[in-house]
Amino acid sequence: MKKYVELSAEVQQAKEEGKAIVALESTIISHGMPYPQNVKMAREVEQIVRDNGAVPATIAIIDGKIKIGLTDDELELFGKSSDVAKVSRRDLAQIIATKKLGATTVATTMICADLADIKIFVTGGIGGVHKGAETTMDISADLEELAQTDVAVICAGAKSILDLALTLEYLETKGVPVIGFETEYLPAFYTRNSEHKLNFSTDSIDVIAETLKTKWELNLKGGAVIANPIPEEYAMDEEYINGIINQAIKEAEEKHIIGKDNTPYLLGKIKELTDGKSLDANIELVKHNAKVGTQIAVSFNNKTK
Amino acid sequence: MKKYVELSAEVQQAKEEGKAIVALESTIISHGMPYPQNVKMAREVEQIVRDNGAVPATIAIIDGKIKIGLTDDELELFGKSSDVAKVSRRDLAQIIATKKLGATTVATTMICADLADIKIFVTGGIGGVHKGAETTMDISADLEELAQTDVAVICAGAKSILDLALTLEYLETKGVPVIGFETEYLPAFYTRNSEHKLNFSTDSIDVIAETLKTKWELNLKGGAVIANPIPEEYAMDEEYINGIINQAIKEAEEKHIIGKDNTPYLLGKIKELTDGKSLDANIELVKHNAKVGTQIAVSFNNKTK
Amino acid sequence: MKKYVELSAEVQQAKEEGKAIVALESTIISHGMPYPQNVKMAREVEQIVRDNGAVPATIAIIDGKIKIGLTDDELELFGKSSDVAKVSRRDLAQIIATKKLGATTVATTMICADLADIKIFVTGGIGGVHKGAETTMDISADLEELAQTDVAVICAGAKSILDLALTLEYLETKGVPVIGFETEYLPAFYTRNSEHKLNFSTDSIDVIAETLKTKWELNLKGGAVIANPIPEEYAMDEEYINGIINQAIKEAEEKHIIGKDNTPYLLGKIKELTDGKSLDANIELVKHNAKVGTQIAVSFNNKTK
Numbered sequence A, B, C: 001m002k003k004y005v006e007l008s009a010e011v012q013q014a015k016e017e018g019k020a021i022v023a024l025e026s027t028i029i030s031h032g033m034p035y036p037q038n039v040k041m042a043r044e045v046e047q048i049v050r051d052n053g054a055v056p057a058t059i060a061i062i063d064g065k066i067k068i069g070l071t072d073d074e075l076e077l078f079g080k081s082s083d084v085a086k087v088s089r090r091d092l093a094q095i096i097a098t099k100k101l102g103a104t105t106v107a108t109t110m111i112c113a114d115l116a117d118i119k120i121f122v123t124g125g126i127g128g129v130h131k132g133a134e135t136t137m138d139i140s141a142d143l144e145e146l147a148q149t150d151v152a153v154i155c156a157g158a159k160s161i162l163d164l165a166l167t168l169e170y171l172e173t174k175g176v177p178v179i180g181f182e183t184e185y186l187p188a189f190y191t192r193n194s195e196h197k198l199n200f201s202t203d204s205i206d207v208i209a210e211t212l213k214t215k216w217e218l219n220l221k222g223g224a225v226i227a228n229p230i231p232e233e234y235a236m237d238e239e240y241i242n243g244i245i246n247q248a249i250k251e252a253e254e255k256h257i258i259g260k261d262n263t264p265y266l267l268g269k270i271k272e273l274t275d276g277k278s279l280d281a282n283i284e285l286v287k288h289n290a291k292v293g294t295q296i297a298v299s300f301n302n303k304t305k
């Protein structure tokens, strides 16, 4: 197994020094945002992690290896290349075996972080149960990964293109904790609130870190969702953004854009319809997640090292 | 892991002497029945386990510990307190980490029993697929627990507020054995029968114990449902109770009582509408499960110790 | 665990010599085809495996043992007996504990192959999500097995009596690779194509074997589907066979033939309505799977022994 995993110099050193490490995904760079904003965002997020006392490990697949921590050139490569596969759990072995370039989704970043024994992962939003999944069964592999892989995901909730009520039901059935940080309601990515009350909320980084420690010491397998709302000043107007999301979903349906192309299409369309304001919000929420996630990583590291 | 688990003196001694142990849940006490019937029932059930040659281990979360076996005062506390959390898999780490009082559901009792290496667990009925789950995705975490945790649950079937056909389909997909004890049909909690034929029925305690032993020796992970119908003399009239269940479900829908509050609401409403007769039936079926479950525990213990 | 598993002399010798071994199921013999074609097919398939450089291991349950490799008499017994249980995951422990005769489904053959450390398994088609499963929740245990047990299944896709779109969605959510061999579309059992494009296709046996090796070395638990279309010369006309399948499904619905009896009923009815031509196609696709599967088994064995 070890032969497939390659740590960057910075991550290797952090391991040796017992420093906190924060995993970051690469699909957000290759498929989630346009160039050059994606690479700028990635670098800023990495710097936020460093500024808050941990080391960033952006994860991607290159030439048959799982890279834990990317160089600046590699970040640029993923930001610019149009030839990057979006790698979910089902694709991982194939992309490694055929030595293709692969960007890791939430699910695959969790797998790779776990292989490198990194327990805290910061992203924008998780996948979930798609609207209409009662008949299409279109449910993100991220949810199954959360049920089985011991990595906590700090995010601004599930992407609001999804069915949030069904996503919460699925996570409950699978026994995945959803912890609201400074919120009693599941955040809806571009906005701070949804109508979905959470059954566990806290304002304490320490309580989150202690809960994760307890969970894994009890061998309660699987991850956790730390739901961290977008800062007030960057949140979008609820009625406005929901109208645009519904329009984008309608267009994707009409064009029959499904499967792994669906989410990138919707994010692009929403960006277009909001004149780029959705992208700004997306970048700001990721940065905020990086700050909170790093605080959790540092606290967790202090408790367990 | 061991630091979170605390055995009662009685359970500790049973372990040392190699005696059979039967796990019991605490949500049935705190959320399933009113005081003082709940505590009376709990004590009688524990005594039935002892009278049939095993030791009872009622499970609950107190002050950051998983208690395996409760004192008389602790039973009383769970019967009376209005400040007890209902703890499913997703909640377990948090309730322990924040040292709250927690009652264990079927899923969580299975987890905790397994942590204490107790393989036989007696309760009233398991959770399942809720009516309407085709669109709400409201499916109890108990079913996923049965798919993954090596504990057998002796019960009177799934609570009849559920969709029994879908519950059986879900368990089949997940590979969970459902064994009818002295019945060819899935019992429906308050009544002995449903229209759902089981594919494995037996009148033999020994065959059940041997099947469980074989399952776990083969590393076929997950539990089993031993479906044990309510004794004839305590069974309710089918048409009568189903009418009341449907009325209670309709009222819960109108009042939008969903999620973890749904089952306690329905049980309370059914009790009210039957003038307490549903509670009497519930108590009797649990006692009968305790007797049969203890016989299974003793047989299983003899085969494996 | 070892006490339940019994290797045939041929399989035992193959193990000692480090030869490639190919698992084969027995439900296809006992419940999938009529006598004597079933036994003839079974023998021919075993010979194809030998002719291509591996050793066949047909799997079944006899007298409390999991047989890995059957004698000629045992093949005949399973072909003729009307008293063979169809054994899915939920049934396995019980059939062993009660020493009944049991034929293994795809799910159970995967479990038993894995117990005997055989990683490549050839069959006709896997189970999947049934048409109408949005409301019936009728989903084959094969899919859950593919999500958790490390055995690759070479088949001609999912049986076309199923909902192929939903089956692919389910496998994606569960992270199961579906690899098209010499096809870009999911084959539909009796026909080479469906409208469902796969996201991983290859013409290379070596790439498949390398992908499986990589998957399991990374501890990515679960199997893979190698979808190998029926040879052109044996494929049925799409419109013709789909019409018949729909007629058979309609009749099964009218007669309310559900659960584990559904698939055998449909296969029998389709055979009747096609004057046996569906059976001929079924036999030919299994033989072709045996050839391709054995090539994969040999390549995989060379890479990992």
Ligand SMILES: [Mn+2]
Pocket (backbone or CB within 6 Å): A138, A139, A140, A141, A259, A260, C172
């Ligand atoms: Mn999807």
Ligand SMILES: [Mn+2]
Pocket (backbone or CB within 6 Å): A172, B138, B139, B140, B141, B259, B260
């Ligand atoms: Mn629920």
Ligand SMILES: [Mn+2]
Pocket (backbone or CB within 6 Å): B172, C138, C139, C140, C141, C259, C260
């Ligand atoms: Mn089924």
